[in-house]
Amino acid sequence: MNERFRDPRGTWMSFLDEEILVRCPDCQGCAVVAVHPRYDTQTAEPSYLGAFAPRRLVCSACLLARDWPGKTIIRHSDARDPYFGLPLWLQTRCGGNLLWAYGRRHLDLLEDYVTARHRERGARPGSMSMVERLPTWLKSARNRSEVLKAIRRIRRGTPPSRHRPEGSPTRAEAGRWGT
Template identity: 45%
Template sequence: MNTAPQHQLRHHDSGQWLSHFVGHVLIVCPRCGGRAAVVPRPGLPKPESWDELVFTPRRLVCAGCGTTADWDPAAKGSAGVALGGPEDPYFRRPLWLQARCAGEVLWAYNLDQVTELTAYVGAQLRERGKPRSNRSMLSRLPPWMKAAANRAEVLAGLARLRELATRSAPADRSDAVEDWGEVRR
């Protein structure tokens, strides 16, 4: 059964900000090098706004080796949270979902973001949401991702990210992570 999304001719930007995707971030474990996750700490109320979501205390968890760590905005300084780029905004670990693509590094926080990017990149007609804000994740994508000339390569890169999301062993991680100076285990 093919679980990859079907490409549509039209995509409407719903205006979601990048912060919408930080609820579950797949990263490289600092201990074993396998896939770990950064999630809101259990037992806390569900965030009701984007800033509550971004600044909710987090927990790093690795199912492979059992590593855990906590991040608290009060202790770490919430000014240190920077969204965007191939590292998680809390523990500054490399993202699990990254791949070399069109001479750049394609990255995503999680499978939901991969799905949204695939729908957008694969669409022939891309419509902006209302209000026409420049704050949506899609409006802020780099030009190389939006270029029709790169569409096939970016879609192939997103398919690689989708496949990476199903893997968790240290040897499965992307070679794009090697730029972090870490040795593949």
């Protein structure tokens, strides 16, 4: 059990720069939403930076690939990704509530928060962070063991990391675009 957790003061958008694991709309397997591989941060216009950069949905099981052009995201609170509106892969029921995460880093932060005996707010003032906006049932120490069991269930269903060398195509990209 962690002794101390310090709020990194990020928002929900802080987790959109990692791979978001979603349910594939075609085969219902685990698909990935990530920054488009041909997106160039050096030449992009400022409104395309960060969470608004173009994305690609790729399912390595059925070879589905779709592009999201950027600029407008959908804010979902019902366990869906903000680009394609697809259900998140990392979700499970927890005491009548729904526990969900965009990706591994988001799930790690939730686990670190729940296991900590002491929880500190970040030093920077301003609007509420994602941690401060967590639902009361998740923050409650009396739900700690149930939330940790739910996190373990989610982790058991998490596919292995899909990290690949920079610039190398995924199976879906190679199959669809002949790269």
